[in-house]
Amino acid sequence: MKISIKLALQIFVWCLITVMSVTVSAQHVPVVTDDYRTEVVASGLNQPWAAAHLPNGDILITERGGTLRVVRGGKLLDQAVDNVPEVYFAGQGGLLDVLIDADFDTTKRIYLSFAHGTSDANAIRLISAQLNPLGDSYRLENVTPIFTASPLKRAPQHYSGRIEQLNDKTLLLTVGDGFDYREHAQKLDSHLGKIIRINRDGSVPQDNPFIGNEKAKPEIWSYGHRNHQAIALIGDAVYQNEHGPQGGDEVNLITPGTNYGWPIATIGRDYNGARISPFTSYPNTQAPLVDWTPSIAPSSMAFYRGRLYVTALAEQSIRALSVEGDAVKDLGKVFTGIEGRLRDISVGIDDTLYVLSDGDQAELIKITLTLLR
Amino acid sequence: MTNFFRGLIALLVASLTTALLGSVFSSQFVMSDLISVGAEIPFSDRLSMTIDDFGILPSLIPLTLVCFVIAFSIGSLCIKYIGGKRIVWYMVAGAAGLMATLLVMKAVLLVSGIAGTRSTLGFLSFGLAGAIGGWVFAKLTHSLTNQGD
Numbered sequence: 001m002k003i004s005i006k007l008a009l010q011i012f013v014w015c016l017i018t019v020m021s022v023t024v025s026a027q028h029v030p031v032v033t034d035d036y037r038t039e040v041v042a043s044g045l046n047q048p049w050a051a052a053h054l055p056n057g058d059i060l061i062t063e064r065g066g067t068l069r070v071v072r073g074g075k076l077l078d079q080a081v082d083n084v085p086e087v088y089f090a091g092q093g094g095l096l097d098v099l100i101d102a103d104f105d106t107t108k109r110i111y112l113s114f115a116h117g118t119s120d121a122n123a124i125r126l127i128s129a130q131l132n133p134l135g136d137s138y139r140l141e142n143v144t145p146i147f148t149a150s151p152l153k154r155a156p157q158h159y160s161g162r163i164e165q166l167n168d169k170t171l172l173l174t175v176g177d178g179f180d181y182r183e184h185a186q187k188l189d190s191h192l193g194k195i196i197r198i199n200r201d202g203s204v205p206q207d208n209p210f211i212g213n214e215k216a217k218p219e220i221w222s223y224g225h226r227n228h229q230a231i232a233l234i235g236d237a238v239y240q241n242e243h244g245p246q247g248g249d250e251v252n253l254i255t256p257g258t259n260y261g262w263p264i265a266t267i268g269r270d271y272n273g274a275r276i277s278p279f280t281s282y283p284n285t286q287a288p289l290v291d292w293t294p295s296i297a298p299s300s301m302a303f304y305r306g307r308l309y310v311t312a313l314a315e316q317s318i319r320a321l322s323v324e325g326d327a328v329k330d331l332g333k334v335f336t337g338i339e340g341r342l343r344d345i346s347v348g349i350d351d352t353l354y355v356l357s358d359g360d361q362a363e364l365i366k367i368t369l370t371l372l373r
Numbered sequence: 374m375t376n377f378f379r380g381l382i383a384l385l386v387a388s389l390t391t392a393l394l395g396s397v398f399s400s401q402f403v404m405s406d407l408i409s410v411g412a413e414i415p416f417s418d419r420l421s422m423t424i425d426d427f428g429i430l431p432s433l434i435p436l437t438l439v440c441f442v443i444a445f446s447i448g449s450l451c452i453k454y455i456g457g458k459r460i461v462w463y464m465v466a467g468a469a470g471l472m473a474t475l476l477v478m479k480a481v482l483l484v485s486g487i488a489g490t491r492s493t494l495g496f497l498s499f500g501l502a503g504a505i506g507g508w509v510f511a512k513l514t515h516s517l518t519n520q521g522d
Contacts (some may be wrong), residue, residue, distance in 0.1 A: 091483055155483045179484045180491050186410035264412045270488055273428040274399065277407055278418035 010145070017071030030077065030332030032320045035371035039337060042076040045069065045362040050162075050300070052098040053348045054131075055105060059184040061356070062112070070137050071364060077139030079137040083129075087114040087120050091156025096124075099163040099171075099195050101200070103227070108132065109200070110140075113161040121152040123191075126173050128200065146171075146202030149191040149221065156214065162300075164231040164238070170205050172221065174228040182263045182276075185224050188216035193262060195228070195240065195254060197221035224260035224285060230301035232308060233322060237337060241301055241310060244268030245276065247293035251301075251310070253326050254288065261285035269291050274315045289328040298342040304353055305372060307336070311342035313358060330369060335367055376517050385512035388441055391471065392433040398498040399489025400426040402501030406492070429487075436474065437506070444470025445510060446500065460511040467507025468500040481499055494512075 014256060047064040054060065059071040060081070066089055068081035087095045095116025101109040108130045116125035129140040160176035177185045177193035185193020196219035207221055210216035228242035231254075238254040241242040248268020252260055265282035269275060281287055292298070297314035308321040308328070320334040341358035348354050353367040400423040404414050412513060448466030452459045478486040490496045 157484055182488075183406050183410045264407055264410070269428075272432055272487065274396075274403070274488065275422045275425045276403070277412070277489075278404070278422040279412070279415055283413070 004075060008269070010192050018314065028369055031336055032331050034334055034369055036335055036367055036369045038335075039368070040363050041074055041366050042069075042364040043070045043075065045356070045364065047094070047358070048343060048356045048362050048364070049095065050097045050344050051346050051356055051364065052100050052110070053346065053354075053360065055101060055349065057349060059348070059354070060098050060100075060110070061362070062095045062098050062342050064096070065089050066095045066114075067097065068095065068112070068140075072136075077137055078366075079135060081131070081137055082134050082139040084112070084140060085114070085116075085127060085143055088117050088119075088156065089115070090119065093122065093156040093159055096159065096161035097163045102165050103168055104131075110173050111146075111163050111171065113159075113163050115156060115159050115161075118149060119156065120154055122154075122156065123149040123152050124173070124175055124359070125149070126163065126171070126198075144202070146200070147173060147196065147198055149175045149196075150217070151190060151192070153181055153192065155180060158227045160225070160228050160242075162229055162231050162242050164233060166197075166233070166238070166368075167236060170197050170199055172329040174225065174231060174240070174242075175225045177225065177262065178282045179227075182226070185226065185262045186259070186264060187262060188220060188223065191217055191219065193223060193225050194220045195222045195225065195231075197256075208224075208264060221256050222254050222258050222260060224258075224262045224264075226262045226266075229299050230310070232301040232303045234308075237302065237325070239303075239308060239323070241298040243297055244293070244295055246271050246273070246293055248276075249292035249295045249298055249329055250288035251290035251298075251308075251321065253328075255286075259285045261287070267291050268295070289326060292328050292330075299342065299358075300346075302345045302347050302353065303346050305369065306332070308354065309345050311345045311355060313341045313343070316341050318345065318355070338365060338367070379517060380514055382505045383510050384438065384441055384445070386513060387506040387510035388434055388438040390509045391441070391467065391502045392430055392437045393427070394502035394505060395433060395437070395471070395499050396425055396426050396429055398502060399429075399495065402489035402495035402498065432491050433487075435480070437444060437471065437503075439472045440503075441467065441506060441510070444473075445507070448507070456521070460508060463507035463511040464504040465507070467503035467505070467510070469503070471503030471506075472496065472500045 049062045053059045061069045066087040070077040095114045097113040099111040129143040157179035158176035160174035162174045164172045175191045175194050184190040204218045230241045232239045243252045245268040247369045263276050265279045265285045280302045296312040298310045300311045311321040317333045320331045322329045343358040344356040355365045357363050444466040448462045485491045
C-alpha cells in the first residue's frame with residue numbers, strides 16, 4: 001500500500017481544524033435587583049442536600065454521608081437525628097431529600113430519600129419514619145421503606161430523589177435515569193427517568209395514569225426525565241426542573257402520563273460533544289417551558305411571593321422565574337450577593353427563604369426579602 | 374524524510390482513522406438504542422447526527438493517539454521478541470489498546486465516557502475501530518521494516 005505522506009498529513013490537519021471549529025458565545029443574563037438581607041444560620045455542614053422546616057421552627061438538614069442534622073434557634077445541634085437508615089454514599093448518591101408530612105402534627109411522620117444498595121446494584125429508596133424527640137435532638141422510629149426503584153443499577157449517578165406531597169397527600173418522588181441507563185426514561189417497565197406517585201404507606205393510588213397497563217410500572221406518574229432534582233407546587237400545579245447533559249436544563253409543568261422526551265428529544269448534548277439524539281423536539285413529547293443552554297445545573301426550586309426561585313450548582317446562582325400557568329419566564333439572577341454552588345432552597349415557617357450551599361463546608365443562609373421589584 | 378517522521382505520520386493517520394470510525398460507530402449505537410425505545414429516525418436525520426458527532430473528534434483523536442503510542446509500542450516489542458505477522462500484532466494491539474482505554478475511562482468516570490460503547494456490541498465496535506487503526510499503521514510503516522506482513 002502506497003500513500004503520499006504529504007497528502008496524509010494535509011488530510012489529517014484539515015480534519016483536525018474542521019472539527020475544532022467551535023463557536024463560543026457569551027450569554028447576557030439579566031439581574032433582578034430585589035432588596036434583601038442575608039444571615040448565615042448554620043455553617044460547617046458536610047455536603048448537605050435538602051432542608052425541611054418543622055412546625056416548631058426546627059430545621060432538618062440532610063447530609064449526603066447519611067446524617068440528618070437539626071438547626072434549632074439559629075444553632076446547628078451537635079447531636080444528629082438518631083436511627084437514620086444506612087445509605088449508599090458514593091458519587092451523587094447518599095442521603096438526599098427530607099420532607100415533613102402535611103399532617104405532621106398528628107402523624108409525626110417525615111420522609112427521606114436516599115441511595116440504597118451497593119456499587120453493583122443500587123437504587124433510590126423512599127422511607128417513611130416517625131420523628132420522636134430524643135434528648136436535645138430526635139430519633140427515627142417505625143422506619144418503613146415505602147418505595148425502591150427498579151431495576152437496580154450499577155454506578156452511583158443520577159438518582160434525582162426529590163420528594164413532594166400533593167394536596168391529596170400522595171407523594172411524588174423524582175427517579176433519575178441512572179446516567180448509563182438513559183433509554184429507560186422511555187420504558188414504562190422501568191422506574192428510571194420517571195416521577196412516581198405513591199400513597200403515604202407505599203401503596204399505589206388507583207388513579208395513577210398507567211394503572212391497567214400491564215407492561216407499565218403502576219407507580220409511574222410522568223416519564224422521559226433525566227436527572228430531576230426539584231419539584232415545586234403552586235396550588236395544584238406541579239413544576240419540576242431537571243439537569244440536561246451539556247445544555248438542555250429544563251423547567252417543566254408536570255401532568256400525569258406525559259412524556260417529557262428524554263433522551264429522544266433534548267436540546268442538550270453529551271459531555272463529549274456528541275448528540276444525544278437527532279431530535280430537539282419529537283411528536284407526543286412535551287417541550288420544556290424553560291430551557292437553559294448552556295447549563296446552569298438547577299438543583300432545587302421553591303415558590304415564594306409569586307415567583308419560582310431556582311438554585312443552580314454550575315452557574316453558582318439563584319434564578320427568579322415568573323409563573324402564570326404554563327407561561328414561565330426566566331427573569332434572571334437574583335440575590336447575587338450569595339455566591340458558590342447552591343444546593344437547595346426552601347421556604348421557612350417564618351416566611352423567609354433558606355438556601356443551602358454545596359460542599360463539605362456548606363452553610364444554611366437565610367434570605368429576608370425586603371423589597372420585591 | 375526520516376523513518377521517525379514517517380512513523381509519526383502513520384501513527385497520526387491511524388489515530389484519525391480509528392477516531393473517525395469510533396465516532397461513526399458510536400452514533401449508530403446511540404441511535405439504535407433510541408430506536409429500541411420507539412424513536413423513528415429517517416436516514417437524513419441519521420446522516421446529520423453522524424456528521425454532527427464528528428464534534429467529539431477533538432477529544433477522541435488525542436485519546437486514541439496516546440492509546441496507540443502505548444499499544445503499538447507493546448505491539449512492536451511483541452513482534453521483535455515473539456515474532457509472527459506484524460499486521461496481526463498491530464491489529465490486536467489497536468483493538469486491545471482502545472478497549473482497555475474505554476475500560477480505564479469507565480473505571481475513572483464510573484460511567485461510560487462514550488455513550489455508544491455502553492452495550493457489548495458498541496464496546497466491541499471500538500475494538501474493531503482500533504484493529505483497523507492497527508492495520509492502517511502496519512501498512513503505512515511496512516516500508517520501514519524488513520519484516521513481512
